[in-house]
Amino acid sequence: MAGARRLAASVLFSLLAAVFPAAAQNAPTEGIQIGLSTDNVSITAGFSGADLTIFGSLENPDPLIARQGRYDVIVVLEGPGRPVVVRRKDRVLGVWINLESESFDNVPVSYSVATTRPMQDITEPTSYKQLSLGASNLYMQPTDTGGDPTTIQEFTAALRERKKATGLYSENVGGVQFLSQNLFRATVRLAPNVPVGTHKARAFLFRSGLFIKESSAQLEIRKSGFEQSIFRAAHNYSFLYGVFAICLAMVTGWLGRLVFRKD
Amino acid sequence: MGIYLPIAEISVNVFVLLAMGAAVGFLSGMFGVGGGFLITPLLIFYNIPPAIAVATGANQVIASSFSGALSHMKRGTLDFKLGGVLLAGGVVGSTGGIYVFGLLRRIGQLDLFISLLYVVLLGTVGGLMLVESVNALRATRSGAAPTLKKSGQHNWIHRLPLKMRFRASKLFVSVIPVLGLGAGIGFLSSIMGVGGGFIMVPALIYLLKVPTNVVIGTSLFQIIFTSAYTTLVHATTNQTVDVMLAFLLMAGGVAGAQYGAKAGQRLRGEQLRALLAMLVLAVAVRLAFDLFVTPPNLYSLTGAE
Numbered sequence: 001m002a003g004a005r006r007l008a009a010s011v012l013f014s015l016l017a018a019v020f021p022a023a024a025q026n027a028p029t030e031g032i033q034i035g036l037s038t039d040n041v042s043i044t045a046g047f048s049g050a051d052l053t054i055f056g057s058l059e060n061p062d063p064l065i066a067r068q069g070r071y072d073v074i075v076v077l078e079g080p081g082r083p084v085v086v087r088r089k090d091r092v093l094g095v096w097i098n099l100e101s102e103s104f105d106n107v108p109v110s111y112s113v114a115t116t117r118p119m120q121d122i123t124e125p126t127s128y129k130q131l132s133l134g135a136s137n138l139y140m141q142p143t144d145t146g147g148d149p150t151t152i153q154e155f156t157a158a159l160r161e162r163k164k165a166t167g168l169y170s171e172n173v174g175g176v177q178f179l180s181q182n183l184f185r186a187t188v189r190l191a192p193n194v195p196v197g198t199h200k201a202r203a204f205l206f207r208s209g210l211f212i213k214e215s216s217a218q219l220e221i222r223k224s225g226f227e228q229s230i231f232r233a234a235h236n237y238s239f240l241y242g243v244f245a246i247c248l249a250m251v252t253g254w255l256g257r258l259v260f261r262k263d
Numbered sequence: 264m265g266i267y268l269p270i271a272e273i274s275v276n277v278f279v280l281l282a283m284g285a286a287v288g289f290l291s292g293m294f295g296v297g298g299g300f301l302i303t304p305l306l307i308f309y310n311i312p313p314a315i316a317v318a319t320g321a322n323q324v325i326a327s328s329f330s331g332a333l334s335h336m337k338r339g340t341l342d343f344k345l346g347g348v349l350l351a352g353g354v355v356g357s358t359g360g361i362y363v364f365g366l367l368r369r370i371g372q373l374d375l376f377i378s379l380l381y382v383v384l385l386g387t388v389g390g391l392m393l394v395e396s397v398n399a400l401r402a403t404r405s406g407a408a409p410t411l412k413k414s415g416q417h418n419w420i421h422r423l424p425l426k427m428r429f430r431a432s433k434l435f436v437s438v439i440p441v442l443g444l445g446a447g448i449g450f451l452s453s454i455m456g457v458g459g460g461f462i463m464v465p466a467l468i469y470l471l472k473v474p475t476n477v478v479i480g481t482s483l484f485q486i487i488f489t490s491a492y493t494t495l496v497h498a499t500t501n502q503t504v505d506v507m508l509a510f511l512l513m514a515g516g517v518a519g520a521q522y523g524a525k526a527g528q529r530l531r532g533e534q535l536r537a538l539l540a541m542l543v544l545a546v547a548v549r550l551a552f553d554l555f556v557t558p559p560n561l562y563s564l565t566g567a568e
Binding site: 043044046047048049084085086087088089090091094095096097098101155158159161162163165192193195196223226227228230231234235238239241242243244245246248249250252253254255256257259260 | 322
């Protein structure tokens with residue numbers, strides 16, 4: 001099996017070498033590409049989360065480094081950015097009340113990560129910070145930049161923690177698997193409460209702990225059919241939607257009496 | 264079986280919602296209340312965002328009060344004139360309530376305010392009702408006939424000007440307290456997602472001295488319109504009415520209500536009131552518990568508007 005894979009990989013590599021002879025002769029710079037089987041995902045009535053598979057390939061990988069498994073790939077599916085307010089409860093006269101708050105701009109609603117290995121084994125924390133990569137390193141832009149840094153730090157940590165707790169920020173270690181020297185498959189988790197909108201899939205390539213290249217693709221997540229119609233009606237024709245909700249309630253009340261009447 | 268709610272944007276179990284609707288419907292049929300004060304907290308316990316629970320609760324209340332009012336109309340125990348005046352006040356109150364609702368949501372105190380209102384109102388109403396019904400139960404045990412209305416006894420409310428005659432309720436009273444009561448209920452309805460029956464019924468009986476048999480029908484009549492208005496305004500200003508969620512609750516609710524009404528007929532009035540009082544108090548205690556006990560998560564996230 002491993003032999004077959006190596007064979008397939010070497011065949012592929014020689015094909016690539018044939019196509020890009022110049023690149024193969026000079027010191028080749030590695031690249032990364034990803035492709036999605038679909039550019040939109042529909043959420044239907046039965047949706048309770050799903051796994052999304054993303055395929056990708058390395059360009060011009062060094063066969064020696066690939067064999068030693070020193071290439072690492074991190075794939076991220078990042079939801080649309082929205083403003084978020086984080087509030088902290090404090091005790092006032094025995095009652096827990098939201099007191100302090102901190103606003104952040106453009107926080108990705110969801111953030112699913114898939115990696116080849118545990119993140120701390122791939123590269124240094126500083127380079128994650130530089131890349132703003134990973135649920136724990138993602139940079140959160142506070143609305144009021146002049147605030148107290150320790151407060152901002154505290155609320156940033158709370159924001160990450162709440163997002164992880166609700167399953168919107170997730171990490172799938174081992175979610176990226178190499179199928180051959182070039183080809184890899186990433187599985188990212190879509191939470192049941194995944195937001196609709198334009199999501200961005202990004203793939204990061206590391207060689208021996210060094211960041212090499214990034215590639216991205218877009219994915220539209222939307223509600224389908226009935227759910228989509230209801231959502232759209234509620235926002236675009238809100239008055240008629242309200243009237244419909246009232247009529248529905250009255251008809252249900254009336255029918256319920258006819259059907260289940262006991263007096 | 265899971266179902267994805269289009270407005271709440273989460274997946275929920277259909278049977279949990281149907282059962283929730285049926286249980287609340289059973290109780291509301293038994294006690295003659297809309298059941299909004301039960302459904303909204305239950306939805307919040309079930310992780311539905313409070314703003315959506317409130318608006319959808321109001322929508323659900325329409326169904327149960329409409330079906331209840333129909334049967335009272337048939338029996339002639341519905342005072343349309345009294346209901347109409349209550350309603351006029353209710354529209355003003357609801358409009359104010361929706362405004363306050365949006366304001367509280369922006370400053371992040373909506374959840375706290377909803378919980379506090381529930382604890383205070385349910386606690387007070389439940390407590391008063393429990394005391395009254397226990398006294399009535401004791402009185403019947405010692406042989407005296409229970410009386411709610413003492414004829415000839417008038418309070419300050421009956422001395423206000425602008426009097427109006429309500430024939431079906433055998434009432435001659437100033438419109439000011441009626442309008443005020445309607446406005447208060449309308450306000451609560453839009454903030455708490457309740458019809459307000461649990462306040463309206465005792466207020467009509469004890470404050471305005473409306474005959475008990477007319478009270479429930481009239482209160483249900485006015486609740487239909489207050490909650491319909493609330494639903495409409497929440498739908499247009501906040502887009503927080505989830506018809507899918509509301510429909511599941513209604514479907515369970517109308518079925519449960521009819522069985523509840525039948526069960527209620529086997530119990531005596533003061534027994535029913537004592538049971539309802541305990542139920543109301545239980546909800547109040549459960550919500551108060553959340554206010555005072557250290558929450559598992561001190562931090563919460565909301566989308567900024």
